Amino acid sequence: MTTLAQLSRGESAQVVQIAQGSELSQRLLEMGVTPGVVIRFIGAAPLGDPLEYELRGYRLCMRRNEAEQIEIQLTSHDR
Amino acid sequence: MSATISRSTLRIALVGNPNTGKSTLFNALAGINQRVGNYPGVTVEKKIGRFNKGLQTFELIDLPGTYSLAPRSPDEMVAVDVLLGRGSCQSPPDIVLSIVDAANLQRNLYLLSQVLSCGLPTVVALNMVDVAGDRGIEIDVAALSERLGVRVIPIQANRGQGITELKTALVQVAEEIALPEHDPFPPVFRDLADQLTDHLNRNRSEALPRFLVDRLILDGNGYLEYQLLPDETTSQHEELTKIRQELADNGLPVPAVEAISRYGWVGKLLDGIVHVPDQRHLTISDRIDHVLTNKIWGTLVLLAVMAFLFSSIFILAEPAMNLVDDGVSWLGEHVNSLLSEGALQSLVVDGVIGGVGAVVIFLPQILILFAFIAVLEDCGYMARAAYLMDRLMAGVGLSGRSFIPLLSSFACAVPGIMATRVIENRRDRLATILIAPLMSCSARLPVYVILIGAFVPAHTYLGGMVGLRGLTLLSMYLLGIFVAVVVAWLLKRTLLRGETPPFVLELPSYKLPSLRTVCFRMTERGWDFLKRAGTVIFAVTIVVWALAYYPRNESKVANQIAAERNKLQTQIDSTEVDTREHEVASNSLDEFDQPEHLDHLAASLHQQQSFLGRAGKFIEPAVRPLGWDWRIGCAAIASFPAREVVMGVLGVIYNLGSDLDVGSEGDQSRLQERLQAARWDDTGERVYNLPVALSLMVFFALCAQCAATLAVIYRETNSWRWPIFTFTYMTLLAYVGALATYQISSRIWL
Numbered sequence: 001m002t003t004l005a006q007l008s009r010g011e012s013a014q015v016v017q018i019a020q021g022s023e024l025s026q027r028l029l030e031m032g033v034t035p036g037v038v039i040r041f042i043g044a045a046p047l048g049d050p051l052e053y054e055l056r057g058y059r060l061c062m063r064r065n066e067a068e069q070i071e072i073q074l075t076s077h078d079r
Numbered sequence: 080m081s082a083t084i085s086r087s088t089l090r091i092a093l094v095g096n097p098n099t100g101k102s103t104l105f106n107a108l109a110g111i112n113q114r115v116g117n118y119p120g121v122t123v124e125k126k127i128g129r130f131n132k133g134l135q136t137f138e139l140i141d142l143p144g145t146y147s148l149a150p151r152s153p154d155e156m157v158a159v160d161v162l163l164g165r166g167s168c169q170s171p172p173d174i175v176l177s178i179v180d181a182a183n184l185q186r187n188l189y190l191l192s193q194v195l196s197c198g199l200p201t202v203v204a205l206n207m208v209d210v211a212g213d214r215g216i217e218i219d220v221a222a223l224s225e226r227l228g229v230r231v232i233p234i235q236a237n238r239g240q241g242i243t244e245l246k247t248a249l250v251q252v253a254e255e256i257a258l259p260e261h262d263p264f265p266p267v268f269r270d271l272a273d274q275l276t277d278h279l280n281r282n283r284s285e286a287l288p289r290f291l292v293d294r295l296i297l298d299g300n301g302y303l304e305y306q307l308l309p310d311e312t313t314s315q316h317e318e319l320t321k322i323r324q325e326l327a328d329n330g331l332p333v334p335a336v337e338a339i340s341r342y343g344w345v346g347k348l349l350d351g352i353v354h355v356p357d358q359r360h361l362t363i364s365d366r367i368d369h370v371l372t373n374k375i376w377g378t379l380v381l382l383a384v385m386a387f388l389f390s391s392i393f394i395l396a397e398p399a400m401n402l403v404d405d406g407v408s409w410l411g412e413h414v415n416s417l418l419s420e421g422a423l424q425s426l427v428v429d430g431v432i433g434g435v436g437a438v439v440i441f442l443p444q445i446l447i448l449f450a451f452i453a454v455l456e457d458c459g460y461m462a463r464a465a466y467l468m469d470r471l472m473a474g475v476g477l478s479g480r481s482f483i484p485l486l487s488s489f490a491c492a493v494p495g496i497m498a499t500r501v502i503e504n505r506r507d508r509l510a511t512i513l514i515a516p517l518m519s520c521s522a523r524l525p526v527y528v529i530l531i532g533a534f535v536p537a538h539t540y541l542g543g544m545v546g547l548r549g550l551t552l553l554s555m556y557l558l559g560i561f562v563a564v565v566v567a568w569l570l571k572r573t574l575l576r577g578e579t580p581p582f583v584l585e586l587p588s589y590k591l592p593s594l595r596t597v598c599f600r601m602t603e604r605g606w607d608f609l610k611r612a613g614t615v616i617f618a619v620t621i622v623v624w625a626l627a628y629y630p631r632n633e634s635k636v637a638n639q640i641a642a643e644r645n646k647l648q649t650q651i652d653s654t655e656v657d658t659r660e661h662e663v664a665s666n667s668l669d670e671f672d673q674p675e676h677l678d679h680l681a682a683s684l685h686q687q688q689s690f691l692g693r694a695g696k697f698i699e700p701a702v703r704p705l706g707w708d709w710r711i712g713c714a715a716i717a718s719f720p721a722r723e724v725v726m727g728v729l730g731v732i733y734n735l736g737s738d739l740d741v742g743s744e745g746d747q748s749r750l751q752e753r754l755q756a757a758r759w760d761d762t763g764e765r766v767y768n769l770p771v772a773l774s775l776m777v778f779f780a781l782c783a784q785c786a787a788t789l790a791v792i793y794r795e796t797n798s799w800r801w802p803i804f805t806f807t808y809m810t811l812l813a814y815v816g817a818l819a820t821y822q823i824s825s826r827i828w829l
Binding site: 018020022023024025026027028029030031032034035037042043045046047048049050052056057058059060061062063066 | 147149182183184185186216334337338342355368372377378462469471473479583585586588
């Protein structure tokens with residue numbers, strides 16, 4: 001499974017699904033991390049964690065272990 | 080004020096995402112006509128403002144900034160309660176004003192979709208149209224309004240543009256009868272939800288509204304289930320579980336179905352009426368962000384901002400605090416001369432004026448810190464600071480959001496604890512509140528400085544680069560940090576154990592902070608502190624004053640002074656006239672008879688026989704292992720309202736008078752001399768030496784001797800449990816720490 005944490009800087013991907021059932025998944029869904037949305041990796045904080053992303057025209061950050069819960073599919077456009 | 084045209088006040092609820100300029104809009108609408116309260120039972124601020132348009136009066140309720148109406152905590156339930164007119168609210172608001180960020184439409188419209196589901200008359204304020212324009216985002220506002228079925232008014236809240244049009248729209252919507260119809264869910268969901276509504280309403284006197292039943296299905300955390308069906312039959316809970324299962328079987332699992340449906344609706348809504356440039360150009364905000372989150376530059380800027388924040392709380396606040404201090408003593412002196420000597424004079428001067436001073440002295444720090452925090456929040460840097468520091472704070476089980484409150488606590492724990500409101504998670508917030516008083520605040524500094532100056536030798540190492548005194552001071556700060564880390568780690572594994580809250584944080588675009596918002600925020604917090612914590616601090620100061628004043632036995636003190644004087648007189652009489660001994664003895668009598676000395680001696684003797692002095696003697700056996708005599712014990716008790724008092728109390732005990740200014744160098748060295756000369760009553764050995772000074776410093780580094788901090792903890796947690804817990808654990812730590820310090824260091828040095 002490819003996860004959001006595996007993206008390299010500037011790369012985009014499409015969200016497939018989020019591991020179900022946690023407080024995390026509800027929060028991510030509300031913030032617009034829904035299946036099908038295109039998300040781009042901006043960069044990591046100086047200490048390597050958390051990670052910064054762009055989606056739906058705004059910036060969002062999350063911890064690495066949280067990004068690992070999100071399954072993605074690399075968009076052909078960016079390969 | 081005549082009530083010839085009486086149209087009842089219309090209530091408006093202001094709803095919106097964080098970082099959309101909601102406070103700016105609130106201030107633009109209500110101006111200074113606002114007040115801050117609390118929702119009953121929770122520490123969520125309730126801001127209410129008033130304004131008029133024509134003959135119509137509006138009451139504007141500012142709801143907490145939120146991304147969603149799915150309640151996960153009592154705090155978030157507040158927004159739902161207000162919108163539905165449940166709980167403490169008598170009825171739903173007449174109008175919902177939903178603020179939407181034009182530059183961030185999709186996520187903002189998700190919340191709007193939830194708001195529209197409530198079925199209340201709604202007006203949309205489309206804010207930051209200028210920012211969206213700069214980014215090349217084109218919005219067909221008329222088409223958007225038509226598709227939404229509600230009025231959409233483009234505004235620039237920070238420039239006051241569109242406010243008049245917004246007010247007109249609010250008046251118009253109040254006169255309409257048609258309510259918005261909104262249902263983004265697929266038919267399967269609707270069928271199943273209707274089925275559940277029928278089942279739940281079968282035995283209810285008051286039918287549950289559709290919106291609430293939808294929420295009940297979608298809320299996987301069980302918060303609403305607990306609220307709405309607290310003692311319903313199991314069949315109702317079973318029905319709910321069954322419906323959720325059926326939804327999942329239809330490919331609509333809870334809670335994902337809500338986000339998928341609503342974001343799907345948003346996509347269709349915006350299709351063709353909003354143009355976002357394909358080739359996204361780098362905005363200024365992007366470029367700033369590129370630097371500010373860079374590995375090297377980002378870290379350097381963060382350090383610089385923090386150093387500036389930290390030093391300005393110290394440096395800028397100090398002149399203002401001195402002014403307050405001088406003002407209080409000036410007032411005290413004047414009142415002193417107006418009143419005749421006695422209990423009333425002492426109560427007014429030392430109790431009331433001193434008590435007010437003890438409250439007001441915190442204001443400069445609070446105002447400066449909150450001005451800073453407001454600027455950082457408003458320009459968008461606050462979230463970046465949390466982002467940059469998260470890794471470090473995660474080490475002790477906290478998150479990046481705890482960083483600013485803890486850093487502020489080095490200046491003063493009071494504004495630091497008030498700043499913890501940015502932490503959403505209750506457990507993280509509590510842990511931060513409980514360790515904040517361990518950061519060595521500015522009130523501890525005079526204690527350290529005097530004791531280090533008097534007892535730590537001025538050795539230097541490495542060619543004068545490093546001094547022992549500086550190292551001792553540094554180690555006091557490090558001790559606080561170290562203990563805080565350990566306590567946080569322990570708390571997060573015991574009392575405050577729980578699932579790690581998600582650190583999913585919006586990093587808003589940078590913008591220029593609005594002076595208006597900053598000023599409002601600053602005064603709001605200042606007032607809040609004066610009203611809520613001020614009363615407790617004032618009361619504690621009066622109690623401690625009474626303990627140090629009563630019981631009063633003037634004749635006993637007069638006798639003691641006379642006895643002392645007699646001793647000196649006998650000395651003179653026993654020596655021959657014109658000898659050196661005679662001269663020395665009569666000089667000491669002259670010094671003794673100085674009115675200032677007599678006053679100070681009387682104050683010292685009064686304090687010794689007061690409840691406070693007796694308490695000091697009573698606890699002497701307990702503090703003896705720390706190397707303390709009863710005087711230090713007495714000073715430790717008396718410093719309960721505020722740590723910095725300890726030096727003043729020692730000053731009184733050592734006959735230096737109560738007007739000792741521990742900030743001035745002359746008074747500092749006088750106090751240091753007295754401390755160095757003090758001897759045990761029984762053995763005649765010196766009381767103070769390096770181990771005693773260290774033990775006293777460690778005690779003050781770890782103790783919770785600060786009524787203001789405890790009052791603010793009470794105010795922020797809404798319960799006496801946490802201030803009592805804080806006081807107990809910190810006092811225990813302080814005692815054990817001081818005991819260990821004295822026992823170990825006295826074996827090394829003595």
